[in-house]
Amino acid sequence: MPKNVFDVAAFDLKARSEAGAPLTLRHPKTGEDLPAVIWLQGEDAENYRKCLRSQIDRQIMERKLELTAAELEERLIERLAAITLRFENIELDGVQYDGTAENVLRLYRDHLWIREQVAAFVEDRANFLP
Numbered sequence: 001m002p003k004n005v006f007d008v009a010a011f012d013l014k015a016r017s018e019a020g021a022p023l024t025l026r027h028p029k030t031g032e033d034l035p036a037v038i039w040l041q042g043e044d045a046e047n048y049r050k051c052l053r054s055q056i057d058r059q060i061m062e063r064k065l066e067l068t069a070a071e072l073e074e075r076l077i078e079r080l081a082a083i084t085l086r087f088e089n090i091e092l093d094g095v096q097y098d099g100t101a102e103n104v105l106r107l108y109r110d111h112l113w114i115r116e117q118v119a120a121f122v123e124d125r126a127n128f129l130p
Helices: 013-019 046-061 069-082 101-110 112-123
Strands: 021-026 033-040 084-088
Touching (some): 046 069, 069 084
Antiparallel strands (some): 021 033
């Protein structure tokens, strides 16, 4: 193969996004790593794409040309929840936070600093490459 040719198979981002990667949460003030870890798939994962298509289909069916800021925020939360695999070392008021869909949505709705870290992590494809 000539040197000036690039084989796109070298980056199977869908498979790597599907496998997931760990996000170590950082303290919102100091930036220090916390013991809390959230395992996430990337935006190239089928779960993310499926959720996004469902949201678009719903918007088309509702014939909504514009979305409010609250609706856009909720859609982001839904997409992030769709690609959240599990939590490690995360508690709420002394109780281990399990990864049920309801708890994932609640975590991202109630804790903006966590949602922001999760969104930034999944948007960066480098987090899913070796």
